[in-house]
Amino acid sequence: MVKARAPVRIDLAGGWSDCAPFCHEAGGDVVNIAINHYAHAELILDETGKISCNYSCEIPVGSGLGATGALNVALMAIIKGKQGSEELAFQFEQLLGNRGGRQDQWAAKNGGIQHLKFIGDHVESIPLHPPQSFIRWLKKHLILADTGVRHVSGDLHEDVWSRYEDIKIHLMEIRDAARQMSVAVQNDRRDQLVDSFKRTTAAVNELSPKLNEPYRDLDSKTEVLAWKGMGAAAGGYVAIISRDPELTKSTIDWEILDWSIDDDGLVVEE
Numbered sequence: 001m002v003k004a005r006a007p008v009r010i011d012l013a014g015g016w017s018d019c020a021p022f023c024h025e026a027g028g029d030v031v032n033i034a035i036n037h038y039a040h041a042e043l044i045l046d047e048t049g050k051i052s053c054n055y056s057c058e059i060p061v062g063s064g065l066g067a068t069g070a071l072n073v074a075l076m077a078i079i080k081g082k083q084g085s086e087e088l089a090f091q092f093e094q095l096l097g098n099r100g101g102r103q104d105q106w107a108a109k110n111g112g113i114q115h116l117k118f119i120g121d122h123v124e125s126i127p128l129h130p131p132q133s134f135i136r137w138l139k140k141h142l143i144l145a146d147t148g149v150r151h152v153s154g155d156l157h158e159d160v161w162s163r164y165e166d167i168k169i170h171l172m173e174i175r176d177a178a179r180q181m182s183v184a185v186q187n188d189r190r191d192q193l194v195d196s197f198k199r200t201t202a203a204v205n206e207l208s209p210k211l212n213e214p215y216r217d218l219d220s221k222t223e224v225l226a227w228k229g230m231g232a233a234a235g236g237y238v239a240i241i242s243r244d245p246e247l248t249k250s251t252i253d254w255e256i257l258d259w260s261i262d263d264d265g266l267v268v269e270e
Helices: 065-081 087-095 102-111 132-143 154-160 162-185 191-209 215-219 247-250
Strands: 002-013 028-045 051-057 115-120 122-127 142-146 224-229 237-242 255-257 267-269
Touching: 002 102, 002 191, 028 065, 028 102, 028 162, 051 065, 065 087, 087 102, 087 224, 087 247, 102 115, 102 122, 102 255, 115 162, 132 142, 132 191, 154 162, 154 237, 162 191, 191 224, 191 237, 215 224, 215 237, 237 247
Parallel strands: none
Antiparallel strands: 002 028, 002 267, 028 051, 028 115, 115 122, 142 237, 142 255, 224 237
16 A cells, blocks of 8 residues: 645635746746645555555635645656656646646645745745744744635636736746745744735736635724635635734634644655
């Protein structure tokens, strides 16, 4: 039996800029965090020589936390091995018609906090190592809340990319907000992290206002500093930075997901 486990992720900034054609024309940047919720896969060879494969994820598909990418990394790992499983997972999704980028698969494979740079089909992973005081602050003040609305990211991508020439300027803003986020995380600049969240959310709204629609009630909460829909947005999870997280949790009617950083990434056992 071969087993694999791959984490889902929080995308702090830069999602959409990792996708073609933008990453081929201008280059993309994403900052994300692998977290301790996992996709699982196992390959079983019974005594008769029959092979079976089982896979599951602790987080629903359509959550915005990269569950599909994590599932496919785990699946590719039990079939082809750990090496290159992130790229194989991406290519598999492309064959199925998914127009998303590569950030989910690289988060699932590498774990930790990463600044990912996308130049054409090449991915450069730069691990980020902020002070422990920053990690404690982020763990306390970043709330992951599930709106309960499930989306199909492929449909969202088709709608956005059909207007590519009109939205390129907003994709550049999303990319630049990710570069700001990388500096903020590495250097414990919490004010810059909040500003990067705000810039990203505003730019996503320019891609399509409906992407932010499920979260707009958060604007009325004075303790909320910033928020950002996860993944392609339009539902699923939202990340909320709150100066008073307990107050925010008590006044939103969404399920809260406890999280911590996964530093291991993809784990394969035989």
